[in-house]
Amino acid sequence: xxxxxxxxxxxxxxxxxxxxxxxxxxxxxxxxxxxxxxxxxxxxxxxxxxxxxxxxxxxxxxxxxxxxxxxxxxxxxxxxxxxxxxxxxxxxxxxxxxxxxxxxxxxxxxxxxxxxxxxxxxxxxxxxxxxxxxxxxxxxxxxxxxxxxxxxxxxxxxxxxxxxxxxxxxxxxxxxxxxxxxxxxxxxxxxxxxxxxxxxxxxxxxxxxxxxxxxxxxxxxxxxxxxxxxxxxxxxxxxxxxxxxxxxxxxxxxxxxxxxxxxxxxxxxxxxxxxxxxxxxxxxxxxxxxxxxxxxxxxxxxxxxxxxxxxxxxxxxxxxxxxxxxxxxxxxxxxxxxxxxxxxxxxxxxxxxxxxxxxxxxxxxxxxxxxxxxxxxxxxxxxxxxxxxxxxxxxxxxxxxxxxxxxxxxxxxxxxxxxxxxxxxxxxxxxxxxxxxxxxxxxxxxxxxxxxxxxxxxxxxxxxxxxxxxxxxxxxxxxxxxxxxxxxxxxxxxxxxxxxxxxxxxxxxxxxxxxxxxxxxxxxxxxxxxxxxxxxxxxxxxxxxxxxxxxxxxxxxxxxxxxxxxxxxxxxxxxxxxxxxxxxxxxxxxxxxxxxxxxxxxxxxxxxxxxxxxxxxxxxxxxxxxxxxxxxxxxxxxxxxxxxxxxxxxxxxxxxxxxxxxxxxxxxxxxxxxxxxxxxxxxxxxxxxxxxxxxxxxxxxxxxxxxxxxxxxxxxxxxxxxxxxxxxxxxxxxxxxxxxxxxxxxxxxxxxxxxxxxxxxxxxxxxxxxxxxxxxxxxxxxxxxx
Amino acid sequence: xxxxxxxxxxxxxxxxxxxxxxxxxxxxxxxxxxxxxxxxxxxxxxxxxxxxxxxxxxxxxxxxxxxxxxxxxxxxxxxxxxxxxxxxxxxxxxxxxxxxxxxxxxxxxxxxxxxxxxxxxxxxxxxxxxxxxxxxxxxxxxxxxxxxxxxxxxxxxxxxxxxxxxxxxxxxxxxx
Ligand code: FES
Ligand code: FES
Numbered sequence: 004x005x006x007x008x009x010x011x012x013x014x015x016x017x018x019x020x021x022x023x024x025x026x027x028x029x030x031x032x033x034x035x036x037x038x039x040x041x042x043x044x045x046x047x048x049x050x051x052x053x054x055x056x057x058x059x060x061x062x063x064x065x066x067x068x069x070x071x072x073x074x075x076x077x078x079x080x081x082x083x084x085x086x087x088x089x090x091x092x093x094x095x096x097x098x099x100x101x102x103x104x105x106x107x108x109x110x111x112x113x114x115x116x117x118x119x120x121x122x123x124x125x126x127x128x129x130x131x132x133x134x135x136x137x138x139x140x141x142x143x144x145x146x147x148x149x150x151x152x153x154x155x156x157x158x159x160x161x162x163x164x165x166x167x168x169x170x171x172x173x174x175x176x177x178x179x180x181x182x183x184x185x186x187x188x189x190x191x192x193x194x195x196x197x198x199x200x201x202x203x204x205x206x207x208x209x210x211x212x213x214x215x216x217x218x219x220x221x222x223x224x225x226x227x228x229x230x231x232x233x234x235x236x237x238x239x240x241x242x243x244x245x246x247x248x249x250x251x252x253x254x255x256x257x258x259x260x261x262x263x264x265x266x267x268x269x270x271x272x273x274x275x276x277x278x279x280x281x282x283x284x285x286x287x288x289x290x291x292x293x294x295x296x297x298x299x300x301x302x303x304x305x306x307x308x309x310x311x312x313x314x315x316x317x318x319x320x321x322x323x324x325x326x327x328x329x330x331x332x333x334x335x336x337x338x339x340x341x342x343x344x345x346x347x348x349x350x351x352x353x354x355x356x357x358x359x360x361x362x363x364x365x366x367x368x369x370x371x372x373x374x375x376x377x378x379x380x381x382x383x384x385x386x387x388x389x390x391x392x393x394x395x396x397x398x399x400x401x402x403x404x405x406x407x408x409x410x411x412x413x414x415x416x417x418x419x420x421x422x423x424x425x426x427x428x429x430x431x432x433x434x435x436x437x438x439x440x441x442x443x444x445x446x447x448x449x450x451x452x453x454x455x456x457x458x459x460x461x462x463x464x465x466x467x468x469x470x471x472x473x474x475x476x477x478x479x480x481x482x483x484x485x486x487x488x489x490x491x492x493x494x495x496x497x498x499x500x501x502x503x504x505x506x507x508x509x510x511x512x513x514x515x516x517x518x519x520x521x522x523x524x525x526x527x528x529x530x531x532x533x534x535x536x537x538x539x540x541x542x543x544x545x546x547x548x549x550x551x552x553x554x555x556x557x558x559x560x561x562x563x564x565x566x567x568x569x570x571x572x573x574x575x576x577x578x579x580x581x582x583x584x585x586x587x588x589x590x591x592x593x594x595x596x597x598x599x600x601x602x603x604x605x606x607x608x609x610x611x612x613x614x615x616x617x618x619x620x621x622x623x624x625x626x627x628x629x630x631x632x633x634x635x636x637x638x639x640x641x642x643x644x645x646x647x648x649x650x651x652x653x654x655x656x657x658x659x660x661x662x663x664x665x666x667x668x669x670x671x672x673x674x675x676x677x678x679x680x681x682x683x684x685x686x687x688x689x690x691x692x693x694x695x696x697x698x699x700x701x702x703x704x705x706x707x708x709x710x711x712x713x714x715x716x717x718x719x720x721x722x723x724x725x726x727x728x729x730x731x732x733x734x735x736x737x738x739x740x741x742x743x744x745x746x747x748x749x750x751x752x753x754x755x756x757x758x759x760x761x762x763x764x765x766x767x768x769x770x771x772x773x774x775x776x777x778x779x780x781x782x783x784x785x786x787x788x789x
Numbered sequence: 790x791x792x793x794x795x796x797x798x799x800x801x802x803x804x805x806x807x808x809x810x811x812x813x814x815x816x817x818x819x820x821x822x823x824x825x826x827x828x829x830x831x832x833x834x835x836x837x838x839x840x841x842x843x844x845x846x847x848x849x850x851x852x853x854x855x856x857x858x859x860x861x862x863x864x865x866x867x868x869x870x871x872x873x874x875x876x877x878x879x880x881x882x883x884x885x886x887x888x889x890x891x892x893x894x895x896x897x898x899x900x901x902x903x904x905x906x907x908x909x910x911x912x913x914x915x916x917x918x919x920x921x922x923x924x925x926x927x928x929x930x931x932x933x934x935x936x937x938x939x940x941x942x943x944x945x946x947x948x949x950x951x952x953x954x955x956x957x958x959x960x961x962x963x964x965x
Binding site for chain 2: 025038
């Protein structure tokens with residue numbers, strides 16, 4: 004095992020940003036004192052959901068009489084029993100008109116019912132909600148709900164779903180197209196310039212976030228207000244979803260985020276349960292809790308990926324890319340409130356970190372009768388990366404150059420960057436990669452994990468045939484429109500920080516405290532970061548798309564600086580000196596005029612602005628800032644893997660892995676590294692193990708963790724990470740997002756290594772990688788004694 | 790619970806006497822109540838987490854008579870007369886204390902949902918490891934393979950367990 008990473012420790016007077024201060028969260032989590040959603044359930048009645056057992060069907064009748072009479076049952080509710088202003092949840096993202104104009108982006112309005120009364124669209128869709136004294140009795144009673152379905156043909160193949168004669172799955176729409184995009188630029192390529200053209204079909208299987216903690220919602224009614232605790236990444240969007248569906252005013256709903264046991268995108272979504280539980284709390288007058296179980300999660304929580312790319316890549320004799328074409332298809336299942344995001348992400352990230360003069364991309368998203376989807380870590384980027392990187396490997400093979408060499412010849416270098424693409428980003432702002440030197444990432448990852456590692460590992464593992472692969476990715480991070488940050492001086496002279504970006508394990512309590520302490524010039528111990536609560540910050544967006552450090556971090560930094568500025572004025576006033584004589588210290592302020600010295604602590608300032616204090620009329624020191632980035636900032640990286648394919652079984656083991664990424668300033672290097680390593684682990688899951696499978700009639704067959712396989716301790720090797728920081732001018736902290744960097748290139752990299760291990764006898768064009776063909780190739784290699 | 794509920798066979802309660810974190814516990818529980826739900830809902834020991842409720846993820850791991858078990862797969866009545874220890878009960882256990890310090894140092898947790906289960910499994914691994922067998926990385930990875938972490942990629946967890954195993958005296962950094 005390699006040595007632990009060097010620790011960047013914090014010295015007196017130095018900024019906290021850039022140092023791996025220990026995580027504030029750890030102590031309570033290690034002691035078993037975390038407060039996750041299910042831990043708050045005491046005293047609440049249980050809500051349980053009856054979910055559709057049909058992939059596609061008309062609901063002929065629902066009879067709740069028997070269930071209502073069951074022991075412990077408080078009430079049974081169908082969609083007809085819910086007083087809703089609107090019975091569906093609206094889209095969470097609408098692209099900018101400039102982007103729409105440039106890309107022909109289109110999407111229809113989705114209206115998947117919160118609790119459907121006439122038609123179901125996927126197995127797992129909630130249909131009936133039941134309130135009972137406990138979950139055991141509630142689940143008993145669910146079995147007594149009598150529901151009759153008239154099955155309709157289930158559409159599971161996105162191409163069939165988009166066929167001209169296919170019946171629309173959603174009756175309010177003319178067809179099954181959930182979104183479309185088209186991007187084209189560059190001049191036609193002269194035929195004689197092309198040395199090699201490769202065509203391929205690449206499939207990225209349906210997999211998803213599957214956080215270890217499922218979802219859950221707790222609602223309490225207090226007078227006119229409802230407070231909702233939910234295991235979410237986006238509390239303000241949940242509040243918006245609840246208000247739009249119920250017609251309640253935003254002032255009547257408070258959304259609070261407890262400790263969240265992982266999110267990765269599936270919790271950056273607004274769900275029917277998040278509307279139904281508070282509505283039923285109002286109806287029944289009881290505190291209510293719903294805690295998702297794993298089986299519900301695997302059929303009812305948003306999934307991801309599930310794309311097919313049909314590609315064509317042309318290169319010249321030197322391996323330089325001349326033309327890149329891709330026609331891709333996304334299966335978003337019965338619905339996806341982020342379809343615009345995933346479609347646009349896929350198209351944009353197909354441009355890669357390379358010089359590509361001629362591009363032609365078309366994408367379509369299709370409705371099918373599978374579970375709903377959202378943005379799973381990467382959200383279109385890993386899929387785009389897989390298609391492009393696999394095509395590059397193919398072209399390299401045909402030209403007789405190495406995968407490393409073809410990338411070396413096409414990657415953007417310091418001479419090219421910043422690099423403008425002839426296309427606006429999703430926010431309408433022209434795309435400019437604001438990086439430093441992308442080629443350096445490739446060189447760097449090869450230093451960490453050179454191709455020669457194969458020989459050493461081959462000697463150690465005679466039962467495996469070993470190969471090396473590389474993959475590069477680009478990632479737009481820190482998307483707007485804005486995020487909030489609030490910093491306030493508490494009555495005891497400490498600081499409380501809050502933001503709309505909820506934490507699901509990203510150590511916000513630590514990193515936002517670092518940012519605030521630097522902005523305030525105070526010691527870290529004075530700062531406490533509160534969990535996200537719409538009562539603490541009235542406006543916010545949430546944590547997803549590698550945006551929190553960039554946006555919330557910047558908002559908090561500005562709020563802290565403003566508070567310091569205001570406080571400096573107040574300190575000067577209290578001391579009776581001019582503000583320019585006042586200096587901030589770790590504990591407050593000091594002033595000197597040559598002969599005398601004064602000091603005033605933050606606690607003194609807090610007392611001064613409290614009732615009865617000298618500055619009572621100035622009010623509390625409490626600053627809210629919104630940070631609106633001009634546009635995104637780009638992270639780039641290169642991955643390398645050494646894998647072994649078992650000669651007898653074809654099973655793939657990832658033996659060694661490395662990532663070199665060009666991020667920005669790291670607020671807490673250890674936290675960033677953890678994000679990258681954890682991202683690689685999820686990427687390995689997607690490449691080798693994870694898949695939501697469906698029977699031909701649309702029955703999900705991956706409904707336990709014994710069938711939906713998450714990577715375990717023996718599936719993930721140590722990952723070496725090298726951070727090549729290039730600060731960005733896009734935000735006051737100079738940070739770039741890193742939450743998805745670990746995941747994006749894994750499938751492409753592992754696939755390349757598998758092909759190398761099998762001497763090119765197989766082409767890997769889908770994930771999860773099937774071991775059958777690998778075994779045959781490994782067998783052939785063994786026979787030929789290679 | 791309403792009056793009729795008390796007569797439901799489903800709600801029939803069975804007397805249970807057991808020990809949890811060193812304290813005797815005597816109560817009547819529904820026969821079908823799982824050990825995990827007893828700990829979490831009746832005894833309010835919410836440090837034991839439920840990640841799957843079907844025996845795969847290991848988040849619910851507790852010790853029963855010193856051996857790790859999945860509390861989601863046991864009925865509460867099965868621990869009659871036994872001694873149950875949860876993460877809360879390991880608060881003052883020196884091995885667990887060392888693992889915790891090492892976990893924090895090595896970034897062995899992010900969301901922390903898997904952490905209590907990891908700590909229980911790792912504590913058993915270190916405490917009951919036969920001295921003649923090497924407690925190396927392969928051994929740690931194999932023993933912990935029934936505990937899933939979705940956040941960390943395991944690197945920090947494995948390092949932390951190795952470090953805690955290597956230096957029982959101080960728990961200070963062990964380079965290896
Ligand atoms: S909750 Fe018991 S093993 Fe997952
Ligand atoms: S830290 Fe989140 S599951 Fe392990």
